[in-house]
Amino acid sequence: MEDQKKPKNPNQINIELSEETAEGIYSNLAMIAHSNSEFVIDFIRLMPGVPKAKVKARIVITPEHAKRLLNALKDNIEKYEQTFGPIKKTEEAPKFPINFGGTVGEA
Numbered sequence: 001m002e003d004q005k006k007p008k009n010p011n012q013i014n015i016e017l018s019e020e021t022a023e024g025i026y027s028n029l030a031m032i033a034h035s036n037s038e039f040v041i042d043f044i045r046l047m048p049g050v051p052k053a054k055v056k057a058r059i060v061i062t063p064e065h066a067k068r069l070l071n072a073l074k075d076n077i078e079k080y081e082q083t084f085g086p087i088k089k090t091e092e093a094p095k096f097p098i099n100f101g102g103t104v105g106e107a
Contacts, residue, residue: 025043025045025056025057026045026056027043027044027045027056027057028044028045029043029044029045029046029053030042030043030044031044034063034066037062037063038060038062038063039060039062039063039065039066040058040059040060041058041059041061043055043056043057043058044056
């Protein structure tokens with residue numbers, strides 16, 4: 001009798017995603033640093049008119065995983081551009097309107 005508890009694919013990984021993590025975190029800036037053994041990627045939310053930005057998530061990965069991430073991003077960007085057209089690239093940092101385009105409130 002065959003053991004029915006054996007996974008169908010021994011290389012399959014079950015990945016759990018909590019509800020909180022599934023919501024995601026918005027980031028509009030990333031800073032990357034590295035040492036000889038790791039890459040540190042800080043995802044930051046920069047708000048207009050606020051001089052202080054907050055790191056919303058920090059991811060630490062090995063150089064090998066950094067290279068895999070680079071290749072995965074490249075592949076996904078190519079697929080995105082095939083579907084939606086080229087992504088515009090500007091040489092300057094994004095400029096946010098202080099009021100996000102709405103009316104300015106006064107107190």
